[in-house]
Amino acid sequence: MFSKILIANRGEIACRVIRTARRLGIATVAVYSEADADAQHVRLADEAWPIGGPRPQDSYLRGDAIIEAALASGAQAVHPGYGFLSENADFADAVEAAGLVFIGPKADSMRRMGSKAGAKELMAAAGVPVVPGYTGEDQSPELLQREADRIGYPLMIKAAHGGGGKGMRIARSADDFLPALESCQREARNAFGRDRVLLERYIGSPRHIEIQVFADSHGNTIHLDERECSAQRRYQKVLEEAPSPFLTPELRGRMGEAAVLAARAIGYQNAGTVEFIVAPDGGFFFMEINTRLQVEHPVTEMVTGLDLVEWQLRVAAGEPLPLDQGDILQRGHAIEVRLYAEDPDAGFLPGSGRLQRLRLPAASEGVRVDSGVVEGDTVSIFYDPMIAKLIVHAGNRPAALARLRTALAECVVEGPKSNIAFLERLARHPAVVAGTIDTGYLDRHLDEFVGDGDGGDGVHADGHAEARAAAAVAMLLRAEAEARAAAATSADPGSPWAIADGWRLGHAGLRRVVLGEGAARHIAVAHGAGGDYRIGFEDAAPLDVAGATMAGGVLQARFNSRGLRFGIDAEGSAVLVHDGRRRWNFERIAAYEPAATASTGGGHRVAAPMPGRIVVTRVRPGDRVGEGQELLVMEAMKMELALKAPRDGVVAELLAKEGDFVDADAVLVTLEE
Template sequence: MFDKILIANRGEIACRVIKTARQMGIRTVAVYSDADSNALHVAMADEAVHIGAAPSRESYLLMENVIKAAKQTGAQAIHPGYGFLSENAAFCQLCIDNGICFIGPPITAIQAMGSKSAAKTIMEKAGVPLVPGYHGDNQDAAFLKKTATAMGYPVLLKAAAGGGGKGMRQVWSADEFDEALATAKREAMSSFSDDIMLVEKYLTQPRHVEIQVFCDQHNNAVYLAERDCSVQRRHQKVIEEAPAPGMSESLRQQMGAAAIEAAQAINYQGAGTVEFLLDSDGSFFFMEMNTRLQVEHPVTEMITGQDLVEWQFRVAAGEPLPFQQDQIQIDGHAIEVRIYAEDPANDFLPATGTLSFLETPTEDEHTRIDTGVRQGDTVSVYYDPMIAKLIVWDEDRPRALKRMAKALTEYRINGVTTNIDFLYNLSTCKPFVDADLDTGFIEKHRAEIFHDSAQDMARDIPLAALYLILKQQQQAAINSSHQDPSSPWNQSNSWRLNEANIHCLQIQCHQKILDVTVEETSVANTPRYMIRYHDTEIAAQGRLNGNILSSDINGYRSRVSIAEESSVFSLYSQQSVFQFSEVLPDLGDDNSSVTDGGLTAPMNGTIVALLVNSGAAVKQGDPLIVMEAMKMEYTIRAPGNGTVTEFYFQAGSLVDGGAELLAFETNA
């Protein structure tokens, strides 16, 4: 076994590997960029070596710097984690050339699966079922478009060297093909230095089910059940669970056998994941094989009781697998959600900022948190915006879902926009609870997930208004306790001479501002409220105790909890989480001005390309600028018919979120 290893990664996965290494008595070396000098993985490791500037291409992707750090510290092996260099055959070869063990598969296996096109050919020869598509060498754009048209839309463009949703685009018609291909190729080149594409028939309602395989150097191979990763946004997984809901033992064995065949076809060693598309009729098709540990590996660990990183260490050191296939058992159900710094209501745009407050659920045998950040850390533009993985386990799926909902209400982050509330709504919505899963789940059930229907608003708006009034009264009571409590200036009941006591509120939710009035009365010294908005009138009363609101709304009584993060409130009920804020009166203190006719950057990032020239006449929806942030591309489009009069940045420029990108004149 190794005495010392280097982890060629950062953040959550680096911390995860360090934990297992520490338990096994293996010393660890971290590497870090300028941006990560105070990162958690650096603090946890026994040693740490600086390897470059903040951009990953100038640090974590510099193979020579990583090898130099390993030799400098005497590390005998390198664990690549996932992403960065984990599936880079050249890096694997460099490790071998320098006498350092690469904790992963042989270079031939990485090469075989590194190209999705080549992988499809190998799997076809091995008898593994494939999705219909073109995986050849002809990369002429016109030829690919002709192939897609002949195949029939929708199709999926995929980077041959890709992963994690990078360089991937759905195309629903021939009109969309050219732009989608150009975008996918740019993104693939940026992420993998390779823009070769393949075209596949896009299955409209498949499930994404993957099999965890493990192979050693002694021709032993096993699969450790499956994971359902169907719920995705931008082809990136949001929720993963194991075992897959509704999976029969017969189908599990069929898919497991196919996964083992795929691994053995390339003489695989170590941890790998064979990903399949599972159709509603039980047929399944090989999609790709990831020659590394997966982000979602904790759910497999939770249901099998095995430490997959320890297995990686032992296999890399030449030891046989610790179990045979018939010894691997499934116990209970595990669910993982990925907590991101992003704005789900704004097309999941990544967010940056400082984690000014961070409070997590208590970890125990049912709840696990894999993270690489601490309170006070910064989520920067340079890396993936994942903050943590929250994993829960229980005896069955219904219990695990309840445990997940509770854990999400206990996860508190201030300073950066996150997807926590979105995850709560997603994991508690009826279609997900009923396991009605497919890869288009989020779009299909968007209204139920975002809870912006009239029925949801009718339930949540009165609670939000009642909370704001009671919170205001609580604060007034605190203030008046230090002054004259009988003074009318210290009252918060909106008293008016010869008029009703009416509070006027503006509540912002679902990117809309709603005018709400609350008339306050008193019956037997008990405050009661009449809440009005639109044509709705609701009788309410309630009590606020800390962050718990006990309410009576038109005779229906309930208790909900409210969390406040950066003046945004999250109201957690059994049905959903409702996020809102109060629009305060404009007192004229804001000296900022809005520039008419401009378009602003939706987040911090880099300008990738200007798609039109200054002075160009464009139509509404035409692409104008491509930005890249956190390894994903975003296209800025014309808000209407008009003219781009000037660009304020050029390709390669770094821009801050909110910066004006161009001047735009709308046609009269």
């Protein structure tokens, strides 16, 4: 076994590898960019080495700097994590050439899987089921059109060297084919530098099921059963589980055998994932092999009781696999979701900034949290905005879903916006509960998961009036408790001036509570005290609240005689209200603070929606532009955002140039008024 390893990554996967290595008595070396000098993986490792600037291409994608740090630190091996250089065959070769061990597959296996077209041909030759299609080198539009007509529609066009959902288009008819082909090739060329495509039959309402495989250098290859990842948005996984609610034991066995066959066909070693697309009738077809550990590997660990990172280290050190195929057992059900700093109501726009508050469920036998940040850390604009992975385990699927909902309700993120509310709706949606969701469902029905939709169950349970009344009542009860505590330490504890009931001579007590909710401002006028109130808002009928008590973060009261219970998390000015199904985030505003005035820009300013770097400017002062025309492109959170003109006009000022880093809300372009 190794005595010291270097982790060529960051975030939760770096922390995960460090913890496993420490348990095995292995010293760890972290690497970090300028943006990550105070990151958790740096603090957790035994030693840490700087490798460059904040952008990935200046640090975590610099194989030479990483290898130099490994050699200087005395590390014997390099764990690539996932993302960055984890599937880069040239980096794997360079690690081996430097006399170090690459903790992953051999470079030759990566290269064989680097082209989707070549991988598909290889799998077909090995007897692994593949989707009927065309993978040839002749990429002339005329031939591709003929092949598409032969395969039939609907048809999937995929970038041969793509990944992450980029370079994929669906042509539903012969007339759609050429425009879809040109769009796919253009995106592939921009993202991967190569525009070769492959064509394959489009499988309607498919499931995405992947098989975890492991192989050692002694000729042993096994699988650790499946994970289902069918809940996806734009080809990005949002919920993963094991076992799949779709597979029968017979189908599970056949897919496992096919996955082992695929791994052996490329001489695979270490951890990998064979991904399949599965038709509604149970037919399954090879998609690709991810030549690394997957983000969702914890669900496999939870149901098998194994540590896959430990297996990686042992196999890379030359040990045989710890278990044979017949020793692999599944117990119970596990589900993973990913908490991101993003705004689902704004098209899942990534967020960044300081995590002012971060409350995650306490780890237990059935709840696991993998995170690379803690409260007070910053979600950087330079990397993926993941905050944490939440993994739950229970004896069966319904119990696991119930545990997931409970764990999500305990999560609090203040600072950048998060996707917690989206995940809560996902965990309760009928398509998820019934286990019938397919890979396209979220994109077809996104309104059921964001905004004010009914959550897919046909019941529009708003509850907003009661939720904001509960927030106001929580503030009133807290003020009264603080007043009593202050009175108890005063010289005259019984003074009527110490009672926080808003009483005034000549009329009933009246207090004003102002709550912010995004751009909205709710003004509550409250009469009463001691848990009995009449709460009036400017846009709704008053609510009579009786018997209100709050203890242990739970508010119980009768709202217009109906007993309700709310979870309340109020710290500082923030007030989180949770009714057991959904959450509302309010902010307490000083009772007589003037309302913020709206911008009077009149649509003549274009501002940065988040911090980022300007990568393209498409206009100059004096240019005439049309509404919706692209003015600039900025890069943030590993994605590009096109900023467009809000109306027709003439560019008055261009306030940023290519390469500039800009803050959120910074004005970048102004139009003549």
